Amino acid sequence: MLFRTAPSKPDFEREVMPHLRLLYGVALRMTRAEGDAEDLVQETVLRAYRFWDSFEAGTNCKAWLLRILTNSFRNRYREREREQEILDEVESCDAHLGQFQGQNPRDAESALFGRMLSRDVEKALADLPGEFRLPVILADLEDLSYKEIADVMGCPAGTVMSRLYRGRRLLQKRLHDYAVESGIIRGQQETAGKAEAQVVDLEGFRKMKQEGG
């Protein structure tokens, strides 16, 4: 039985189905519609089946499946090419949780954590461009490690870190804006943007430390 030429579908299913909840969760956060998420998961599973012989034994099946899922998503939904615009938004305003630290930090915190609506959080996350949204979903909602996220995104861990950094700050800026719009907290005069270059990966950090002293 060991040397069969065609593996049965049950073998494949046994391997892939344990990841279904993860795949569906990520698909839903990416597409925001249950029907679309199901379609995306189906496409992912069928592709995985077709390319099953390209899956390297001993490597991370979870990351491999998520890579197929995100590629399928990109092909399907041809994301708006507005990344640069977004980047400018992040950089022009060093706005993030710091902005919640208003005159009375306790008020601001309770506004953010207590009164923030799940609907707003969902919308703010969904509005992030995919390059930033995916690492935030994988790190914060699915608890993947940087290495696993790097495997999924096919990029170095340093890139994962800088995208997480920007994605989270953008998300926080938007939630802050919602909170101001809906009057939950009072807006603040923006402080002059920090001009210094941000180093957001470990390699860069170690280098900076060495140079500094």
Added chain:
Amino acid sequence: MGMNCSEADAIMYAFVDGELSGSDRTAYEAHLMSCDACARATRLQSRFKAALRGHLPRPEVPEGLHQRLHRALEAEPTVRRQWPWQAYPRIFTVAIAAAAAVVLLVASPRRSPSSPVLEQALSTFHHDVPLDVLSQSCAAVTDWFRGKLDFTMPPPAGADRALCQGGRLVNVRERFAAYVVYQAPAGHRLGLMVFPADDDLAFGPRRRTLGGRDVYVGSSRGVSTAAYHGPDGLTYVFTADLDEDALAHWVETVYLQRR
């Protein structure tokens, strides 16, 4: 020598995500001790991460999706495969790992644990991962997990005898699990990982009967472990920088206390 705020900012998320270790982590923590602004920013980011998870819990897989996928696969032509290690990559990996584990066990019989879940519990404990919720009250920590897990986190039977530090969601075998850190006696730290397991996990050779239950104990790299399958379908894995007897005593009095 000390870290400045700009350097700290660069790796704050790595700290919050539990990705810092060794001297980087020590340096970061030293900076937090001396800088209120960074300590506060770190705490906010940590809370934000937890709040995101709280607002956007993992959705349930819709009822019909399994059948739909099964049918779609049925319609697919069969994939060609020649070699068993290609056909069963995972099984072979597991088999090789098991063979290696057997070799290890034979070579050094005192080297427990061998189970991946125990390894994960140990590594979570060693890394001292940042916590999503901080509270001394175990009831508050248990409460925090409500709605974030696909099982109900039970409070310890002897809750009034235990003090907590906090809790965090972790990923065990592709599912969310609860990780609670207790303040053990004499300044020691104790971690507990709780997750549902349908199968019996092999937890190592030494078995004790505590509070009428079979508990598997072991130790590795200065940390003791204790693990058992609860009658509630949940698996409990304890790790602590205590010796085996002290950990067993704690588990028995706080967790397995007969009512």
